Structure formats: structure tokens, C-alpha cells
Amino acid sequence: MIIVLFGKPGAGKGTQAPLLAERLEVKTLATGDVLRAAVREGTPRGMEAKAYMDRGDLVPDEVILAIVQEALAKPEYANGAILDGVVRTVPQAEGLAKALREMGREVDAVLCFSIDNEEIVRRLASRTVCEKCQTPYSDLEPGAPCTQPGCGGRVVRRKDDEPEAIRRRLEVFEQQTAPVFDWYKRHGTRVIEIDAVGDVEAVTNRALHGLGR
Numbered sequence: 426m427i428i429v430l431f432g433k434p435g436a437g438k439g440t441q442a443p444l445l446a447e448r449l450e451v452k453t454l455a456t457g458d459v460l461r462a463a464v465r466e467g468t469p470r471g472m473e474a475k476a477y478m479d480r481g482d483l484v485p486d487e488v489i490l491a492i493v494q495e496a497l498a499k500p501e502y503a504n505g506a507i508l509d510g511v512v513r514t515v516p517q518a519e520g521l522a523k524a525l526r527e528m529g530r531e532v533d534a535v536l537c538f539s540i541d542n543e544e545i546v547r548r549l550a551s552r553t554v555c556e557k558c559q560t561p562y563s564d565l566e567p568g569a570p571c572t573q574p575g576c577g578g579r580v581v582r583r584k585d586d587e588p589e590a591i592r593r594r595l596e597v598f599e600q601q602t603a604p605v606f607d608w609y610k611r612h613g614t615r616v617i618e619i620d621a622v623g624d625v626e627a628v629t630n631r632a633l634h635g636l637g638r
């Protein structure tokens with residue numbers, strides 16, 4: 426089962442991904458998390474991605490498709506994957522479809538989390554994330570310890586949650602990512618719209634219900 430989580434920055438994809446993965450017994454793949462880890466480790470891929478990410482721009486499609494192809498070939502994704510942060514451009518949708526076809530697989534559903542920009546700005550202005558496991562929080566100040574069992578990391582503010590970068594990410598979403606929604610519809614993939622406003626558990630239940638679980 427391959428599920429694409431789709432939605433504006435701050436819609437709650439990173440919050441919902443592990444909850445859905447647990448219920449559906451598959452692994453998550455979050456390109457933003459993979460890229461932030463590469464930046465922290467100072468790998469060539471991370472060094473290439475950093476400037477794009479800090480500005481709120483998209484990292485080039487070929488970098489993203491390489492990450493996704495490498496990951497999906499691993500045995501841990503044999504049962505399926507929740508893709509958080511892919512797909513963000515039409516070339517990524519085409520590249521993912523091609524890579525999956527070569528593996529005899531396909532995207533089973535796109536969960537589209539709907540939310541307005543005002544709520545997004547409110548959420549991202551108060552978001553912190555664990556620098557180690559990347560769990561997002563809305564109730565922890567920078568420097569606080571992560572509350573995930575056994576993690577031991579500290580929470581920080583993301584550089585792309587500064588107001589200028591949030592504005593840019595929302596623009597990029599409208600220009601480059603929104604067309605992906607129609608691409609999937611045109612190609613006959615099941616697209617399920619989910620109201621992303623409400624408590625986290627209610628949103629998870631809406632998503633599971635939409636998937637028929």
C-alpha cells in the first residue's frame with residue numbers, strides 16, 4: 426500500500442504520518458526529514474539542499490526522486506509506505522509513477538489535507554520540532570527535551586518557519602504543488618480530501634475512514 430500525504434506546509438502531514446503508519450502497519454518516508462538529516466550530517470546532498478530549504482524553495486526533483494527510489498527499494502518498504510512530503514511537483518508525480526511501475530507497484534491513494542492559510546501561519550508560528558527524531562510539537566519551547574520515549578533529543582525552531590520562508594513556501598505550494606492534485610485525479614488515482622482542522626485524533630480517524638479502515 427503506497428499512500429501519498431498531500432497538503433500545504435503545516436497541514437499536519439508530519440503529525441499524521443506516523444499515526445497512520447502505525448495503524449496501517451507500513452513505514453513512513455518523509456523527504457523533509459531525510460533532507461534535514463543530510464543537512465545536519467553535512468553530506469553533499471544536504472549541502473546542496475540547505476539553501477533551497479532555508480529559503481522555502483523546493484529541492485530539485487532529481488534529488489527527491491533519488492531519495493525516494495533508494496528508500497522504496499529497501500525491504501522495510503516492501504509492505505508499503507506513507508509518503509510525507511512527496512509528491513510536490515508534476516515531474517515528481519511522473520517520476521514516482523515510473524519508479525513504482527518498474528517495481529510492479531502504484532500509488533493506491535492520495536490523502537489531501539485541507540486547511541486555510543491563516544490556520545497554517547498560526548500553527549507554524551508556534552511549531553518546534555525535535556532535532557533528533559523530527560517529531561513536531563505545538564506546546565514545547567525551543568530547548569525543551571523531546572517527549573518521545575527513548576529519543577533524548579531537544580526541540581528547536583525550523584529555519585523555514587520564519588515568516589518570510591512561510592510566505593515563500595505557501596507561494597511555492599500554489600505554483601508548483603497544487604497542480605499535482607489534478608494530475609492524480611486525471612490519472613485515475615483515488616484522491617481523498619480530508620478536513621485537517623480539528624484535534625489530531627479526529628483528523629487521523631477521518632483519514633482512516635477515507636481509506637475504508
Ligand code: AP5
Pocket residue numbers: 432433434435436437438439440441456457458460477478479481482483484485486489509510511512513517548549551552553561562563585594621622623624625628
Ligand atoms: P517538509 O519537512 O516536508 O515541510 P512541509 O511540507 O513544508 O511540511 P511541514 O513539515 O512544514 O508541515 P506538516 O504538514 O508536516 O505539518 P506538521 O505535522 O509539522 O519539507 C521542508 C522542505 O524540504 C521543503 O520546503 C523543501 O525545501 C524540501 N523538500 C521536502 N520534500 C520535498 C520534495 N518532495 N520536493 C522538493 N523539496 C522538498 O504540523 C504543523 C504544526 O501544527 C505542528 O506544530 C503540529 O504540532 C501542529 N498540528 C498538527 N496537526 C494539528 C491539528 N490537527 N490541530 C492543531 N495543531 C496541529
